[in-house]
Amino acid sequence: MGIYLDGRTSQNASLANSITTPILVGDGELFGIVGLDVTKATVGQIRVQFNGNVAVQLPLLPVATSINIRIVRGTEQTGITTVYTAQQVLGLSIVGPQLITFSGADFNPPKPDSGPLVYSALISATAIGTIRVGPESFSAIATSG
Numbered sequence: 221m222g223i224y225l226d227g228r229t230s231q232n233a234s235l236a237n238s239i240t241t242p243i244l245v246g247d248g249e250l251f252g253i254v255g256l257d258v259t260k261a262t263v264g265q266i267r268v269q270f271n272g273n274v275a276v277q278l279p280l281l282p283v284a285t286s287i288n289i290r291i292v293r294g295t296e297q298t299g300i301t302t303v304y305t306a307q308q309v310l311g312l313s314i315v316g317p318q319l320i321t322f323s324g325a326d327f328n329p330p331k332p333d334s335g336p337l338v339y340s341a342l343i344s345a346t347a348i349g350t351i352r353v354g355p356e357s358f359s360a361i362a363t364s365g
């Protein structure tokens with residue numbers, strides 16, 4: 221049986237259509253970050269489950285667009301490791317916001333020497349003019365045993 225260590229949520233935008241943030245093409249743009257306290261992980265392996273959602277809208281002149289979600293573990297100081305990627309092709313016939321949801325896990329991440337176990341959620345698009353409109357949320361739970 222697993223032992224609950226910590227759970228965190230990064231809520232960037234709680235409401236639909238509450239933001240209008242352009243999505244960068246190529247490079248990942250941060251939309252959620254959590255730091256999990258795993259100091260009490262003494263027995264067994266650490267397991268982290270994460271999930272999230274982000275609502276996006278096509279450019280004003282709709283073109284074929286893919287949204288890329290990438291979850292990374294670590295910081296620039298500790299080193300960054302990609303633990304999850306997903307790609308969603310947006311529907312050209314949908315005029316309004318499109319909600320993208322994801323769920324994944326990181327099995328047996330290394331316990332940090334000090335500080336929290338950090339996970340960041342990044343988003344990028346393949347077409348200029350794609351925007352984030354909200355809601356946006358990223359959550360993670362760490363267990364051990």
